Amino acid sequence: MRIELASEAGTAGRPNEDFVLVAPEAFVVLDGVTPGPRDPGCRHGVVWYVRQLGARLLDEVTAPPGRPLADCLAAAIDGTAKAHGGGCDLTAPATPQATVAVGRVAGGRFEYLVLADCTVVLDGPDFPRGPVAITDDRVERAAQDLRRAASALPEGSAERAAARERYAAAVEGLRNRPGGFWTAAADPAVAAEAVTGSAAVAGLRAVAAMSDGAGRYVDLLGLGDWSDAMRLLAADGPAELLGRVRAAEAADPERRRWRRGKVSDDATVVWAEFGSSRAGARRAEGSGPDAIG
Numbered sequence: 215m216r217i218e219l220a221s222e223a224g225t226a227g228r229p230n231e232d233f234v235l236v237a238p239e240a241f242v243v244l245d246g247v248t249p250g251p252r253d254p255g256c257r258h259g260v261v262w263y264v265r266q267l268g269a270r271l272l273d274e275v276t277a278p279p280g281r282p283l284a285d286c287l288a289a290a291i292d293g294t295a296k297a298h299g300g301g302c303d304l305t306a307p308a309t310p311q312a313t314v315a316v317g318r319v320a321g322g323r324f325e326y327l328v329l330a331d332c333t334v335v336l337d338g339p340d341f342p343r344g345p346v347a348i349t350d351d352r353v354e355r356a357a358q359d360l361r362r363a364a365s366a367l368p369e370g371s372a373e374r375a376a377a378r379e380r381y382a383a384a385v386e387g388l389r390n391r392p393g394g395f396w397t398a399a400a401d402p403a404v405a406a407e408a409v410t411g412s413a414a415v416a417g418l419r420a421v422a423a424m425s426d427g428a429g430r431y432v433d434l435l436g437l438g439d440w441s442d443a444m445r446l447l448a449a450d451g452p453a454e455l456l457g458r459v460r461a462a463e464a465a466d467p468e469r470r471r472w473r474r475g476k477v478s479d480d481a482t483v484v485w486a487e488f489g490s491s492r493a494g495a496r497r498a499e500g501s502g503p504d505a506i507g
Contacts, residue, residue, distance in 0.1 A: 215319055217241060220452035221482040222460070224427060232425050232482040233264035233312075235272045240318040241484045242271045243332055245425035247311045247397060252386070255306030258298060263310035267294045267398060271316065280320045283327040287314060287398065288405035295400040304400035307386055311399035313353075314408070315423040317486065324415050329408040330397045331426045337444045338488075340417025345440040347432075350409050352395035369468055378475075420487045422447055427481030431455055435462045435472055452483035 215238065223230035231246030244267060246260035256263075270293045274286035281289075295304055303309070313330035326334045331353040337345040364377035388394025396407040422444065431437050437458055438446070446455050463478045465471075 215239060215486045215488055217484060217486045218447075218451055219482070219484045220456050222456050222480070224476060224478040224480045229261045230480050231260045231264060232427070232480040233268040234482050234484060235268050236484065237272060237276050239320070240272065240275045241316070241423060241486065242268050242275065243315040243423045243425060243482055243484055244268045244271075244312040244398075245314075245330075245332055245427070245480065245482070247313070249308055249310075252306075252308040254308040254310060255303030256298065256309050257301060258310060260310045260312070263294065264312050266297055267291065267312060270294055271314070275316060275318050280318075282410070283316050283318065283325055284405045284408050284410055287316070287327060287329070287408060288402035291398050291400065291405060292402040295402075298400075307389065309399050311389075311397045313425070314398050315425075317421060317423055317484070319415060322415055323412040324418055324421060325410070325412045326421075326423075327408045327410045329404070330395060331429075333422075333424050333426070333429045335422040335424075335440055335444060336413055336418060337420050337422075337440075338413075338418035340413060345444050347440050348409060348411065349429075350395070355395075366473075369470060415488060418488050420444060420448060420485065422486070423484045425480065425482045427479030428452075428456060428459060428483045430463075430474075430479070430481070431459050434474060435459065437462060447483070447485040448487070452485050455483055456481050 217236045219234055221230060221232050221234050231248060233244045235242050244264040246264040267290055270290035271287060274289050298304060313332045315332035315334050316327040318325045328334055328348050328350050330350050333347050333349040335345050335347045364374055364381050367374035367377055390396055390404060396404045431443055432440055459481060467477055469477060
């Protein structure tokens, strides 16, 4: 498995709350949840959290004997919760948290895990109708009527700001609760809520994983479908996909064409190819990002 990646902060001068790590047979992508105005009850912050959780998660995923990915996530969440120490209130609703995507090759299968709105995409001969995108759409469904109502109001208006506050409060009330949606925070039990599965490596050409800031290429901006995204990644690499997302966002700074909470979001893409040297040839031409794997 040959792996390439790109990650970029959504706003210049602000830390990237996404985090990505890869090994020859595995990768993890985390998208830190940007804190709102509520007290998180923690002195560490989201950037610390995603780095702690991501490092532990990759260790768990690559350690023998290859436990189920949900068990690996539970162990990583538990270890990160203990690393907070005694000065943090991990029961606070705004405690640092993240969405998660994991991929691993083991025993001739590609295994995946998705928690919340990260996405894993599978592409290859076993998918003759085109790439299959796996995500956890419970986030998208949460308080969707309030979100649509807020998006329909004029940008910059007091009415829109108030509607966004109502939507944000509703989402917080649904986070990590039955009937709502789940993110990795301090409770290892949420790992059981992740979407998991596997596919035969022999039937795959490539896979991708991305945070929702990169998934905008398809599901918000409509710059192409998942087939277009996978062709772009194969031809030009993850940095080119992020570049096209940023160009579209920059062309709509007032968010009128594409209604969205942030003009630009932190964005991360991992692309992994099976049994081909195309990525190596692209690097030799000097046009692609470095591969790890």
